[in-house]
Amino acid sequence: MFKHAILVLSAALLTATNVLACTNAACQVANSIYKECKYSTTNIDALRKCLCTDKFIVNYNRCLNGFVCAWDGNPSTLNQPCIALYCPGTFDGGFDAIAFCRGTLSKPQISRD
Numbered sequence: 001m002f003k004h005a006i007l008v009l010s011a012a013l014l015t016a017t018n019v020l021a022c023t024n025a026a027c028q029v030a031n032s033i034y035k036e037c038k039y040s041t042t043n044i045d046a047l048r049k050c051l052c053t054d055k056f057i058v059n060y061n062r063c064l065n066g067f068v069c070a071w072d073g074n075p076s077t078l079n080q081p082c083i084a085l086y087c088p089g090t091f092d093g094g095f096d097a098i099a100f101c102r103g104t105l106s107k108p109q110i111s112r113d
Helices: 002-020 025-040 044-051 054-065 097-102
Strands: none
Touching (some): 025 054
């Protein structure tokens, strides 16, 4: 019984460590698109037009929901299987991108650092 408890605890620790150190490719793509748009546009309307693409929105949602598979923007690959690893990430913009794209968040705070 004691050996079984140690084995279960070890497995739980290994899983927790993997989740903490995971890399979310969907976050990387969403953040890359955000940075490209942030530095290449001069006003809010241009930022919205650049940012609010299907490719960004799919990767943004995957990022925040912990799905690690990035989408390349090709419609034929949208529903391909994805690794079932929960790895929530962070959007570097720091604002609700879905609300921004819908027009309900008109002026997000964007620093050009």
